[in-house]
Amino acid sequence: MTIKILVTNDDGIYAEGIQFLSKVLFESNRYRLKIVAPDHERSAVGHAITMHRPLRVERANFLHNPELTGWSVNGTPSDCVKLAVEAILEEQPDLVVSGINRGSNLGTDVLYSGTVSAAVEGVILGLPAVAVSLTGGEESKDFIYAARFIRDLIPPLIAGGLPEGTLLNVNVPPGSTAIKGARATHLGTRRYKNSFDRRTDPRGLVYYWLAGDLVEGEEEENSDVRAVQEGYISVTPIHFNLTNEAVMPQLEKIIAGVGKGAKS
Amino acid sequence: MTIKILVTNDDGIYAEGIQFLSKVLFESNRYRLKIVAPDHERSAVGHAITMHRPLRVERANFLHNPELTGWSVNGTPSDCVKLAVEAILEEQPDLVVSGINRGSNLGTDVLYSGTVSAAVEGVILGLPAVAVSLTGGEESKDFIYAARFIRDLIPPLIAGGLPEGTLLNVNVPPGSTAIKGARATHLGTRRYKNSFDRRTDPRGLVYYWLAGDLVEGEEEENSDVRAVQEGYISVTPIHFNLTNEAVMPQLEKIIAGVGKGAKS
Numbered sequence: 001m002t003i004k005i006l007v008t009n010d011d012g013i014y015a016e017g018i019q020f021l022s023k024v025l026f027e028s029n030r031y032r033l034k035i036v037a038p039d040h041e042r043s044a045v046g047h048a049i050t051m052h053r054p055l056r057v058e059r060a061n062f063l064h065n066p067e068l069t070g071w072s073v074n075g076t077p078s079d080c081v082k083l084a085v086e087a088i089l090e091e092q093p094d095l096v097v098s099g100i101n102r103g104s105n106l107g108t109d110v111l112y113s114g115t116v117s118a119a120v121e122g123v124i125l126g127l128p129a130v131a132v133s134l135t136g137g138e139e140s141k142d143f144i145y146a147a148r149f150i151r152d153l154i155p156p157l158i159a160g161g162l163p164e165g166t167l168l169n170v171n172v173p174p175g176s177t178a179i180k181g182a183r184a185t186h187l188g189t190r191r192y193k194n195s196f197d198r199r200t201d202p203r204g205l206v207y208y209w210l211a212g213d214l215v216e217g218e219e220e221e222n223s224d225v226r227a228v229q230e231g232y233i234s235v236t237p238i239h240f241n242l243t244n245e246a247v248m249p250q251l252e253k254i255i256a257g258v259g260k261g262a263k264s
Numbered sequence: 265m266t267i268k269i270l271v272t273n274d275d276g277i278y279a280e281g282i283q284f285l286s287k288v289l290f291e292s293n294r295y296r297l298k299i300v301a302p303d304h305e306r307s308a309v310g311h312a313i314t315m316h317r318p319l320r321v322e323r324a325n326f327l328h329n330p331e332l333t334g335w336s337v338n339g340t341p342s343d344c345v346k347l348a349v350e351a352i353l354e355e356q357p358d359l360v361v362s363g364i365n366r367g368s369n370l371g372t373d374v375l376y377s378g379t380v381s382a383a384v385e386g387v388i389l390g391l392p393a394v395a396v397s398l399t400g401g402e403e404s405k406d407f408i409y410a411a412r413f414i415r416d417l418i419p420p421l422i423a424g425g426l427p428e429g430t431l432l433n434v435n436v437p438p439g440s441t442a443i444k445g446a447r448a449t450h451l452g453t454r455r456y457k458n459s460f461d462r463r464t465d466p467r468g469l470v471y472y473w474l475a476g477d478l479v480e481g482e483e484e485e486n487s488d489v490r491a492v493q494e495g496y497i498s499v500t501p502i503h504f505n506l507t508n509e510a511v512m513p514q515l516e517k518i519i520a521g522v523g524k525g526a527k528s
Contacts, residue, residue: 046311047375054471087460111311148526160518166508182523184515186507196351207318237515239508243450244430244501251448251501254424259446262412
């Protein structure tokens with residue numbers, strides 16, 4: 001049985017990462033690919049969806065492989081996955097793969113990530129999903145290495161039967177020849193300082209650029225951040241079980257009686 | 265000690281919800297408010313942040329209360345909170361309150377919510393945070409009731425000392441006089457069908473509108489969806505502990521040996 005993969009990203013359909021990924025997956029002859037991705041870069045869009053304007057879909061052609069079928073969408077990565085599954089594709093895919101993102105998606109930064117949010121949309125729709133990012137280096141061999149890792153990860157992932165609602169967030173460090181292997185990791189923390197750069201424009205008006213230097217901290221043993229620092233591919237299982245069960249008794253006390261005066 | 269509150273939303277700084285909220289909080293004389301909110305509606309932006317263009321900040325005035333200090337930002341709700349805390353406000357707020365959103369933010373839909381994402385940005389910055397939405401009805405008295413509930417929730421919330429990293433997601437049903445009280449709830453599930461409406465424009469080109477009818481399902485006992493259906497205010501503690509610890513042993517098996525062939 002050929003595994004049907006929906007490929008998407010947030011760097012745009014013609015970005016190097018998605019092109020290398022689809023080329024390697026296609027050439028393995030193990031997968032049937034459909035590519036549905038944004039028409040241009042949509043980084044840091046988080047889990048945005050487009051509600052207030054219509055979405056347009058165009059066929060996209062790939063010089064490196066005319067047999068590949070692609071559609072570009074004037075929307076976010078989440079839009080692409082939703083639209084692909086519910087309107088564009090004739091058959092339901094078996095898996096969503098989002099990437100290869102140029103730059104890491106580690107720790108708390110995954111909340112801002114368009115790459116990860118496409119995978120989240122996959123799991124919301126009931127599909128297994130993988131997000132993949134290259135944490136640095138942009139040489140072709142780095143992208144190819146990351147793509148091959150995904151190629152080889154898919155069969156055990158499908159066979160391994162992770163529970164519904166869990167996606168894998170993969171971060172591949174650069175320097176493919178020196179990579180020591182893959183590690184199952186936890187999401188670490190990412191802190192920034194000096195987040196905004198305040199400037200004045202030629203007309204004397206103030207504007208702000210999001211900047212921010214990463215604060216290097218002590219990373220816990222098994223975090224994703226530490227794994228890539230130490231030369232491993234990080235694979236983190238992510239779910240969206242957002243309710244904090246542990247604080248329920250405390251919360252009950254906090255809300256007891258609140259609102260009695262709200263009607264007056 | 266006066267509690268310092270940063271107020272924001274995703275419907276835009278001049279929306280009714282944030283105006284009623286700030287009016288009620290201000291008039292209680294218990295809080296010091298700073299309002300930093302988007303210059304126009306930014307619904308369904310999820311946790312988007314603006315990286316590729318500069319942010320502009322303008323002073324905003326409120327006719328209902330000239331003493332209130334506000335800034336409008338040409339960015340997302342997350343941008344507003346980040347920019348407020350790191351660049352605009354002279355003093356660190358004690359709390360972030362986001363809302364009152366026009367329309368519910370329940371179950372899995374919170375992932376798309378700009379209102380909730382502003383509160384998420386608060387907890388990322390280490391602040392307690394509350395997101396508040398009105399699940400239906402848009403009469404003034406509904407907004408005022410919801411605002412009064414928040415006014416009365418804040419002191420026990422600050423005193424109750426929820427652990428860092430947890431926000432409260434509050435959904436208030438309409439019909440203030442009939443509301444039965446508040447419930448501590450879990451995030452439920454929200455499923456949609458027929459998500460896209462396919463149309464053809466006057467030039468014969470296809471476009472898609474995100475539509476989608478909510479599928480009414482059996483809601484578990486203590487879900488947020490069910491609480492508001494039954495006439496209660498829902499208060500859900502949300503955290504972003506996204507690592508799925510339970511699947512680690514299974515994941516170790518899945519990745520064992522993957523990538524050995526990736527270097528070739």
